Amino acid sequence: MKEDRHAIEVEDLVVAYGDKVVLDRVSFSVRPGEIFVILGGSGSGKTTLLRTLVGLMRPRSGRIAIHGQNLTAMSDEQQMEIRRKIGMCFQGAALLGSLSVADNVALPLREHTRLEESTIDIMTRIKLELVGLGGAGELLPSELSGGMRKRAGIARAMAMDPEIIFYDEPSAGLDPIVAAGIDELIRNLRSTFSLTSVVVTHEMESVRLIADRVCMLHRGRVAGIGTLAELEGSDDPYIRDFLTRRPAESDADETEWARSLTAVD
Amino acid sequence: MIVVVGRLGRWALRQLGAVLGVSVLIVETVYWLTVAPLKGRGFRWRSAVEHFVEYGVRSLPIVGMICFLIGVIIALQASYTLDRWGANRFIADLVAVSALRELAPLMTAILIAGRCGSAITAEIGTMKVNEELDALTVMGVHPVKYLAAPKLLAMATAVPSVTVIAMLIMIVGGWVSSVLVVGVEPEIYLAQTTGAIVEKDLVTGMVKSLFFGLVICLVGVYRGFRVDGGAEGVGRETTASVVVAIFLIIVVDLVFTVLFYYL
Numbered sequence: 001m002k003e004d005r006h007a008i009e010v011e012d013l014v015v016a017y018g019d020k021v022v023l024d025r026v027s028f029s030v031r032p033g034e035i036f037v038i039l040g041g042s043g044s045g046k047t048t049l050l051r052t053l054v055g056l057m058r059p060r061s062g063r064i065a066i067h068g069q070n071l072t073a074m075s076d077e078q079q080m081e082i083r084r085k086i087g088m089c090f091q092g093a094a095l096l097g098s099l100s101v102a103d104n105v106a107l108p109l110r111e112h113t114r115l116e117e118s119t120i121d122i123m124t125r126i127k128l129e130l131v132g133l134g135g136a137g138e139l140l141p142s143e144l145s146g147g148m149r150k151r152a153g154i155a156r157a158m159a160m161d162p163e164i165i166f167y168d169e170p171s172a173g174l175d176p177i178v179a180a181g182i183d184e185l186i187r188n189l190r191s192t193f194s195l196t197s198v199v200v201t202h203e204m205e206s207v208r209l210i211a212d213r214v215c216m217l218h219r220g221r222v223a224g225i226g227t228l229a230e231l232e233g234s235d236d237p238y239i240r241d242f243l244t245r246r247p248a249e250s251d252a253d254e255t256e257w258a259r260s261l262t263a264v265d
Numbered sequence: 266m267i268v269v270v271g272r273l274g275r276w277a278l279r280q281l282g283a284v285l286g287v288s289v290l291i292v293e294t295v296y297w298l299t300v301a302p303l304k305g306r307g308f309r310w311r312s313a314v315e316h317f318v319e320y321g322v323r324s325l326p327i328v329g330m331i332c333f334l335i336g337v338i339i340a341l342q343a344s345y346t347l348d349r350w351g352a353n354r355f356i357a358d359l360v361a362v363s364a365l366r367e368l369a370p371l372m373t374a375i376l377i378a379g380r381c382g383s384a385i386t387a388e389i390g391t392m393k394v395n396e397e398l399d400a401l402t403v404m405g406v407h408p409v410k411y412l413a414a415p416k417l418l419a420m421a422t423a424v425p426s427v428t429v430i431a432m433l434i435m436i437v438g439g440w441v442s443s444v445l446v447v448g449v450e451p452e453i454y455l456a457q458t459t460g461a462i463v464e465k466d467l468v469t470g471m472v473k474s475l476f477f478g479l480v481i482c483l484v485g486v487y488r489g490f491r492v493d494g495g496a497e498g499v500g501r502e503t504t505a506s507v508v509v510a511i512f513l514i515i516v517v518d519l520v521f522t523v524l525f526y527y528l
Binding site for chain 2: 051054055056080081083084086088090092094095096097098107108111112156
């Protein structure tokens with residue numbers, strides 16, 4: 001089957017808030033088991049792209065297929081089924097503040113399976129062990145450091161043994177050592193479970209460490225897709241500026257773009 | 266003139282939007298409360314029980330205290346008028362009828378709206394700001410199932426339960442001040458009270474309080490889901506939640522009073 005070659009396929013995706021088009025005919029595909037990085041500056045639409053991929057936003061047009069199943073043609077009910085096979089780590093981890101770390105990880109299991117409480121307990125421990133939080137199960141999210149919270153978020157995303165995992169800015173707001181630890185965790189999870197990973201980030205250090213392929217977004221459009229080496233060899237001035245961390249040639253242009261996105265009707 | 270019409274129009278559109286939003290919420294909550302459990306999609310009984318304890322049991326001290334005092338006060342105030350005709354024994358009738366029909370359901374609902382309606386909005390609003398609602402959705406857990414349905418069941422049972430106790434305490438309050446201050450004979454007070462209590466008053470009081478509970482919960486949840494723009498948004502919606510809930514409680518009260526006694 002041809003579809004099986006891609007874990008995720010996105011075709012001509014258009015997403016808009018009102019009449020402001022945030023993503024304009026975005027197309028790419030993610031291969032099973034690879035770490036696919038969506039790279040872009042602020043306002044490039046990368047977070048919107050991620051939210052659309054996991055079903056939190058509805059696209060205006062275009063097609064998203066996960067393992068060959070067209071998500072955009074599905075009812076909410078069917079989408080809920082698909083969502084159980086994907087995991088998502090939010091930028092701020094988004095752990096439920098009223099539950100302990102272990103209960104957070106156990107939540108999807110309790111909601112979607114009929115497993116015995118003792119089995120859920122063991123599975124929760126395994127997932128926490130996996131992300132290096134073996135002893136932290138009884139703590140509340142507010143008692144964790146930023147890095148530990150991200151790890152707990154990853155453990156929760158892994159709870160249902162997903163085939164695809166999405167990370168929203170996994171290393172944002174962390175110190176370099178902790179961030180490198182998260183990058184290593186992302187790589188380890190991929191190699192252990194051949195987990196298809198989609199990472200949204202703007203941190204070049206982390207891209208160099210983890211990315212198999214990179215999709216560069218600029219102003220809601222795909223500026224380039226390929227390995228980091230391929231992108232570094234690109235002649236697109238924006239890609240080269242971004243990768244070498246140079247200020248954009250015409251700064252006024254960027255301000256204009258930001259204004260067009262935030263303008264009040 | 267055009268400005269006024271424009272403002273009115275925008276206000277009407279906003280209200281219409283709110284009505285639509287609340288209707289969608291009601292349909293979804295009722296689905297997750299009735300249809301979904303039958304289809305084997307689960308209901309969070311433990312959460313409902315926990316919330317019942319929070320809304321009901323933990324509200325009892327403050328509701329009891331206030332209703333006792335109100336009972337005391339009505340008896341004292343009533344005696345001011347009734348004493349002139351030597352009709353102090355009818356204080357008992359007045360306290361019983363007003364407690365059952367009006368004051369106990371109303372005071373209970375207003376206190377629980379202030380205590381718990383605000384807490385519901387703050388909880389859900391904070392969760393929205395922290396992306397916790399998005400996290401639930403991505404995990405395939407419907408936020409209405411997880412948050413709204415158990416709360417609605419808890420509120421719909423807690424408010425009537427507390428109301429019954431409040432009715433009783435208010436009558437006790439009236440008895441205490443009538444007997445100790447006004448000087449009504451205890452037995453006469455009791456006889457008057459039992460004579461004044463009609464089944465219909467009890468039933469209408471309970472029906473009202475059930476709807477008060479639904480109003481408190483739905484307003485709280487709706488305002489929580491509506492939160493936008495960080496901590497400030499949580500504060501704004503939390504305040505609005507209490508004010509709107511109390512306003513709607515009074516409106517519902519009026520509607521039921523007309524329905525029960527004037528139609």
